[in-house]
Amino acid sequence: MSRLVLTGMNLVAVGLLVFALYFPRHRRRDLVVAYLGVNVGVFAVASSLSSGTVGAGLGLGLFGVLSIIRLRSTELDQHEVAYYFSALALGILGPLSGTSIWTVAGLTALILAVMYVGDHPRLLRRYRRHVMVLDTVLTDPVALTAHLEQQLGARVHAVNVERVDLVNDTTVVDVRYSRPKAASGAARQPAETGATR
Template sequence: MARYASIGVDLIAVSLLVFGLYFPRHRRRDLVVAYLGVNVGVLAVAASLSASNVGAGLGLGLFGVLSIIRLRSTELDQHEVAYYFSALALGILGPLSGSVHMAAALMTLVLVVMFLGDHPRLLRTYRRQIVVLDTAVTDRVALVAHLEQVLGARVHAATVERVDLANETTTVEVRYSEGTRLAARVGAHK
């Protein structure tokens, strides 16, 4: 009976993860199926391995290899990778936690961390963007100043991905924060 209860707790937890957190915040339908499928697949294997003489390490190692292949087969953002591993963890926790209460507590911990860590209000002014400038800039100080002017934001990091001197373009990964801080700093220098 405890086995069925842990399966039920997992299904509730993954439903909250996917339909309560991930999809309302990110709206990527194709990953809904991936998260549900990987969770239920890991749950099924972990449940069957926990009831047999085969070591759970063998099954978990197999899913580790499969997850690496899956993660390399398509481009995922870092928050999507976090949801992917959360779905994996939820599927493993149910059958291998020992008790339904421990499984429920650990699953709740995963859900709370994902809720808080991916909350829209957390670090809401910070952004990451790939910017293609219509000028070739090789001086770092000039690049950051130009990016701050173009974005109207404070640049925290700028990683040049490509400088094309023939076509006069610069491709940069920029991490910046929006807000009035830059406007106040620029106004003070006038």
Template sequence: MPQLILFAIDICAVVLLVFGLYFPRHRRRDLVVAYLGVNVGVLAVASALSASNVGAGLGLGLALFGVLSIIRLRSTELDQHEVAYYFSALALGILGALSTTSIWLSGGLMALIVVMMFLGDHPRLLRHYRHQIMVLDSAVTDQVALVAQLEQLLGARVHTATVARVDLVNETTIVDVRYSVKGRATNTGTSGAPAKAGAHR
């Protein structure tokens, strides 16, 4: 009976994580299936191994290796917050399968994971900070001039500007910019997609 209660707590926790936090905030349907599959798969495998003579540590190690392989060999790009949801779904499944711990401890740890993801991925947390890959229509080799130009274009304070490529023939600069915007309407989505910006010559 305690094992079934843990299963129920795990299902409630992953449903809350996926449908209460991730999907309303990021709207990526394909990862909903991935998170649910990872959670239930790890829960099933870890539960079966814990009931057999195979060491639970070996089973959990294989589960972690499998998820890391999926993330490593993925065909589509994942943002860091999506990787965090992967590991949260994995951790919930592992905790749901650990019958050796008390229900209160496992349930409390599951609740802690969901609460931390709620806070860490909240749209209002560090909402003024942005990240963008920009393509400038000029070749800029001076770092000070580059930062000044980016701050003028973005109307924001640039914290870091890492040049990925300078094309002196076509006069373009590709730069990874991390900046903060104060006192303006903010968009909580922080896409790393390139944005082309005109340069003042």
């Protein structure tokens, strides 16, 4: 398989992943650099070391080692982790696949299509997650759920109490909820949110 064709396919694929999918949706510039650097770096290393005897092991080893290093360096949201693994997969796919160019093109298109659909703003758009700091101590699950539903104007599906501070009279909760179907496009921001994820 032509190395030049593989390189071109990888650059086009990671360009689409980063500049057509990730950045327009999430606007985080530092991860644009990270995704591009990881992809091109992995592609270069995999291309120079690939052979029939070490291909599969090298691919899995690069995937695992780089994942551990990158994921330990900073906190990433789950959608950012998904883009990170997609950039890794695209970089490894061509040099180590040992298959036809059409198979590589199909798998590349599959990765991009899954990320396009899975991270689409309209997919499950009513469902939200917030880490909230409440200005009262609430430990009863029923009362806590009712309070959160009143504050959010939404149906609470799950709530996890992360911290209770009896001195400052606060409760930190991780809440999963869904907005009503008739709600406007703009999400209602809770007044007591200390941190949002």
